[in-house]
Amino acid sequence: MNKVFWTTWFTEEACPAWPCPSCHAGSLALKPATFTQTATKESFADQEEQWWGPENVVYSFTAWAACKNCSEEFALSGIGGVEQVPDDAHSSAYVDFYQIRHCHPTLELISLPAKCPNLVREALAAAFALYWLDRPSSAGRIRVALERLLDHFGIASKAETGKFISLDKRIDVFSQSDTANGPKLMALKWLGNVGAHTIDVQANDLLAAFEVFEHVLSEVIDKKSDSIAKLAAELTAKYKHG
Numbered sequence: 001m002n003k004v005f006w007t008t009w010f011t012e013e014a015c016p017a018w019p020c021p022s023c024h025a026g027s028l029a030l031k032p033a034t035f036t037q038t039a040t041k042e043s044f045a046d047q048e049e050q051w052w053g054p055e056n057v058v059y060s061f062t063a064w065a066a067c068k069n070c071s072e073e074f075a076l077s078g079i080g081g082v083e084q085v086p087d088d089a090h091s092s093a094y095v096d097f098y099q100i101r102h103c104h105p106t107l108e109l110i111s112l113p114a115k116c117p118n119l120v121r122e123a124l125a126a127a128f129a130l131y132w133l134d135r136p137s138s139a140g141r142i143r144v145a146l147e148r149l150l151d152h153f154g155i156a157s158k159a160e161t162g163k164f165i166s167l168d169k170r171i172d173v174f175s176q177s178d179t180a181n182g183p184k185l186m187a188l189k190w191l192g193n194v195g196a197h198t199i200d201v202q203a204n205d206l207l208a209a210f211e212v213f214e215h216v217l218s219e220v221i222d223k224k225s226d227s228i229a230k231l232a233a234e235l236t237a238k239y240k241h242g
């Protein structure tokens with residue numbers, strides 16, 4: 001994962017070279033002459049005040065991007081602002097910067113194994129879309145993806161009495177068959193908890209969680225899925241009768 005892609009603000013000349021979620025081979029570039037922006041009325045409301053400066057401007061923007069490899073087109077929209085940056089003449093200039101809040105088709109922040117279970121993929125797609133809009137909700141979707149990953153490995157979510165088994169307990173069962181990846185899943189669970197109870201989750205923490213998920217998926221789906229599923233089923237059976 002290139003974290004710069006997912007945190008940087010860009011100018012209307014060029015968006016980050018986001019990886020294309022359609023062909024998984026190319027990267028995106030803004031389509032020429034599609035970028036439009038306008039400042040919000042609210043951000044100009046106090047422009048007569050002495051303290052007001054261009055840093056107070058808030059933009060709305062829309063644009064189109066396309067994959068340089070497969071030509072898939074992407075509808076972008078988001079917000080912008082103005083920052084003072086040094087220029088070549090040892091002075092400074094005001095530059096407009098933008099960040100997306102929505103992109104369709106949805107950009108994928110991590111690469112998913114071809115055999116990634118569909119229900120996990122769906123939950124992660126929601127987490128990717130929410131990353132730009134509402135990070136605590138995005139963290140919550142990562143937690144859902146985690147529950148679905150455990151479902152995929154046949155780790156019971158309900159006891160025979162019908163009572164729900166806690167996510168902690170389910171991760172414990174998983175960890176008994178995979179001591180390397182189990183603790184990583186527990187770390188994702190903590191972030192999901194925080195997401196459910198706070199109004200903000202740091203972008204870096206969320207990106208770290210995506211990175212951990214990417215690593216775990218490549219380990220457990222690509223390399224070890226068969227043996228883990230077998231062990232997990234044995235352990236789950238043991239646990240359910242314990």
Ligand SMILES: [Zn+2]
Pocket residue numbers: 020021022023024025026027067068069070071072
């Ligand atoms: Zn493409």
